[in-house]
Amino acid sequence: MKQLLCFGDSNTWGLIPNTKQRYSWGVRWTSILQEKLDSHEVRVIEEGLCGRTTIYDDAYRKNRNGLESLPEILESSYPIDAAVIMLGTNDCKSYYKSNPYKIAKGIGLCVDELTKYISPEKILIVSPIFLGNDVWKKEFDPEFDTQSVETAKNLFPEYKKIASSRGANIISAADYVQPSDADQEHLTKESHKILADVIFNTLVSSKIV
Template sequence: MTERIFCFGDSNTWGYAPGDLMTPRYPRETRWPGVLARLSGREVIEAGLCGRTAAFDDPDMPGRNGARALPRALEEAGTPDYAVIMLGTNDCKRVYGATAEEIGQGLSLCLDILAGVILPSRILVVSPPYLGENVWRPDRDPAFSPESVALSRELKTVYRAIAAKRGHLFLAASDAVRAEAWDEEHLDPAGHLRLGEAINAALFGGEGQTALKPGAGANAGSDLPGRSQAE
């Protein structure tokens, strides 16, 4: 029986393509869950939703609370063999006024639910890509603030500690990709490719990596030399 991977996240898991009014979602083969499916040879269940938080209720968009939505999503998915969770970007919005530790508490609520049906060692916690320095500008996403940018960089350390304490796998998306799209919030197609490669490597040691163009993931990521860091 083919193993199944459950991917739970926000717009970067859903595959939002900023600026494209005709096709606002990247094709399946472009989105990182599709890349993961191709590389790993496993069935991938996509459970991404634009605007989703780890555990906050969005005052303008109902149904975005990840901890509330996760039990239903898991029920619909059946019993997956692995899980990948990447949330936290939307929790950095100014409306919540949250700290990185509070966002981590919300993530932990989701992990409690996942660990009820999936082995802890088969759950991959992914800290999201850093927000760009100008993401908060009116022509981009004013739901964020300059403080949101700094907050997004704190999640890596908090999430790593949570994963280690709970016995989960961990990957910092910022080690592999940056929010290259014009809005400084979402991944472009090349970013989806690199993130799919990195997640496959984190889960399975990179098995099947040659299925993609050699070197496609090289020299990319917000933690590479030449990129300013704040952790």
């Protein structure tokens, strides 16, 4: 049986919008993807963590740096045949003072780490969803600001350059799903299903699995 690593943040973990709860199995996109891949004899390794970034350390929560987490995850999950990586939303937070170019460089470093175990053509980069226009307001998530919204909207072109330079595959989640109105940041139940369908179809059509 092949193994597929799904590496991401709260939208991979399956956070229910405006709560601290997790969508159940059969609802979050990683689990729907697993059900679709059963007939392909592929096992999904769920590695989503709330607050995870590409390369940044969170001063308030430990172990959120994706690049630093990857070596241990790759070693403990070995062997891994393919990977889906969806990160970048948390990098848009105002206190990281980042931009699309820097965030894409972070994704590139994560992909470089993945390629120590996985061929680049077996890696799918998923540029994350946009942030809602009001995400920065106090009733939602003031760790973001208005610039964060613009940064998130401009990630895909930079991610595409990274994918091209590494020989990896790429899609933009924002082409298919948007954040919930409830918190301007996380996926709805319906969006999880849509994203699972899109990722599954891409994995199969691109012969990633």
